[in-house]
Structure formats: C-alpha cells, structure tokens
Amino acid sequence: MSEKRLYHSVAAEIASLIAEGAFPKGTRLPGERELAQRFGVSRVTIREAEIALQAVGRIEIKTGSGVYVCAEQSHNQAGLPKVSAFEVTEARLLIESEGAALAAKVISDETLDKLEALSGQMANSDKQVSTAADKAFHATIANASGNAAIVHIIETLWRMREEVPDVKYMYESICYEDAHLRANEHQDILDALKAHDPAGAREAMRRHFRHLMTEMLDVSERRALDEIEQRISVSRERFLSSAA
Numbered sequence: 001m002s003e004k005r006l007y008h009s010v011a012a013e014i015a016s017l018i019a020e021g022a023f024p025k026g027t028r029l030p031g032e033r034e035l036a037q038r039f040g041v042s043r044v045t046i047r048e049a050e051i052a053l054q055a056v057g058r059i060e061i062k063t064g065s066g067v068y069v070c071a072e073q074s075h076n077q078a079g080l081p082k083v084s085a086f087e088v089t090e091a092r093l094l095i096e097s098e099g100a101a102l103a104a105k106v107i108s109d110e111t112l113d114k115l116e117a118l119s120g121q122m123a124n125s126d127k128q129v130s131t132a133a134d135k136a137f138h139a140t141i142a143n144a145s146g147n148a149a150i151v152h153i154i155e156t157l158w159r160m161r162e163e164v165p166d167v168k169y170m171y172e173s174i175c176y177e178d179a180h181l182r183a184n185e186h187q188d189i190l191d192a193l194k195a196h197d198p199a200g201a202r203e204a205m206r207r208h209f210r211h212l213m214t215e216m217l218d219v220s221e222r223r224a225l226d227e228i229e230q231r232i233s234v235s236r237e238r239f240l241s242s243a244a
Contacts, residue, residue, distance in 0.1 A: 085170035
C-alpha cells in the first residue's frame with residue numbers, strides 16, 4: 001500500500017514545484033537518488049511518480065539522458081485555480097445536489113433510461129469505461145436540470161477533477177474502492193429522480209459526496225502514516241548502516 005499510494009503525493013509535490021518554477025520548463029530534474037532524499041522516499045516511489053507525471057504531460061523521461069520538465073505543459077490546466085480535492089468535492093456537493101433537485105422536477109423517461117444504462121456501465125471492471133460512465137451520469141443529471149449555468153459550473157468542476165494533478169491523483173486513489181457502495185449511492189440518486197422527488201434527489205447526491213469526502217480523509221490519513229513510515233525506513237537504513 002505504501003509505495004503505490006505514496007507516489008501520488010510525491011507526484012503532486014513535484015507538479016507543484018514545476019508550477020512554482022522551482023523546476024523550470026525545459027530543464028532536467030534532479031536524479032532519482034537526490035529526489036528520493038529530498039522527499040524522504042525510496043527511488044521506486046520517485047520512479048512511479050515520474051511515470052505518473054509523464055502520463056499527464058508534465059515531464060518527459062528520456063532513456064539514457066534523464067527526466068526533463070516539458071517546455072509545453074500539455075495537461076491543459078489553463079484557467080483553472082489551484083485547488084484541493086476536498087475543495088472540488090465540496091463544490092460538487094453544493095452544486096450537483098441542487099442540480100439533481102431541479103432535474104427531479106422535469107426529468108424525462110428517456111433521460112431516466114439513459115441514466116439506468118450508465119449506472120450499469122459504472123459497475124464495469126474496466127476503469128476507463130467506469131470513469132466515463134460516472135462522468136456521463138453526473139453530466140446527464142446536470143443537463144436535465146435545464147440550467148445552463150449549473151451545467152457550465154459542473155463541467156468546470158469535472159475539468160478540475162481530471163486536469164489538476166493532485167485532485168486527479170486523489171480521485172484515482174478512492175474511486176475504485178467500495179465499488180458496491182458507490183453503485184448503491186448512484187442507484188439512490190436514480191430512484192429519487194424516478195420518483196420526481198427533489199428533496200430526495202438532493203439528499204441522495206449529498207450523501208454520495210459526503211461519502212467521497214470521508215474516503216478522501218481516510219486516504220489522506222493512510223498516506224500521511226505511509227510517508228512517516230517510509231521516511232523512518234529511509235533514515236534507519238541510512239544512519240544505522242553507517243553506524244554498523
């Protein structure tokens with residue numbers, strides 16, 4: 001658990017340093033050993049973090065040459081604020097719950113059928129299919145609200161979820177845990193929409209996001225403990241081996 005989850009936070013720290021200019025565009029990142037000492041983690045964790053950052057266009061790994069900060073950042077984060085996963089989820093709770101309440105009043109049978117199909121797709125074992133269905137499920141409810149301002153805000157919040165590195169990593173850490181519980185939460189939202197129950201739809205959506213924030217807090221706590229354990233392990237190996 002420690003290596004797999006720890007690299008997310010290290011990648012987010014490196015991404016923040018790139019954004020702040022500590023690692024300028026086009027320059028070579030310090031080597032694995034130096035970064036491992038800087039963050040108090042293993043070289044394996046640094047390697048995993050670099051692979052994740054390359055996947056979102058922040059860096060380029062050149063075999064035999066080193067790791068370089070991309071001159072053109074392709075993560076398409078232009079215009080987005082620096083936010084945490086908690087802030088994005090809190091905003092989604094406030095906006096999407098009201099969008100669901102509006103949608104419940106006017107949602108059509110055709111749209112309900114679409115949501116039913118998307119709910120089934122979210123149970124797919126393929127993460128890409130499941131995530132796409134989840135996004136479409138929430139977007140369909142937003143569109144059903146009939147409020148273009150709400151639709152725009154929710155689309156922007158999804159951009160933050162997908163394009164802000166630390167938000168993306170946090171969601172990736174939690175979205176495939178307790179899949180059965182998440183499926184039940186989406187079904188509760190759908191049932192309230194089918195009943196044309198605005199209050200029920202609002203509360204079902206709020207429960208869904210409260211559960212997401214609880215999971216985020218749990219992941220953050222585990223990650224903090226993992227980081228402490230990893231740093232102690234690195235220190236023990238360094239200092240006790242030299243004292244032997």
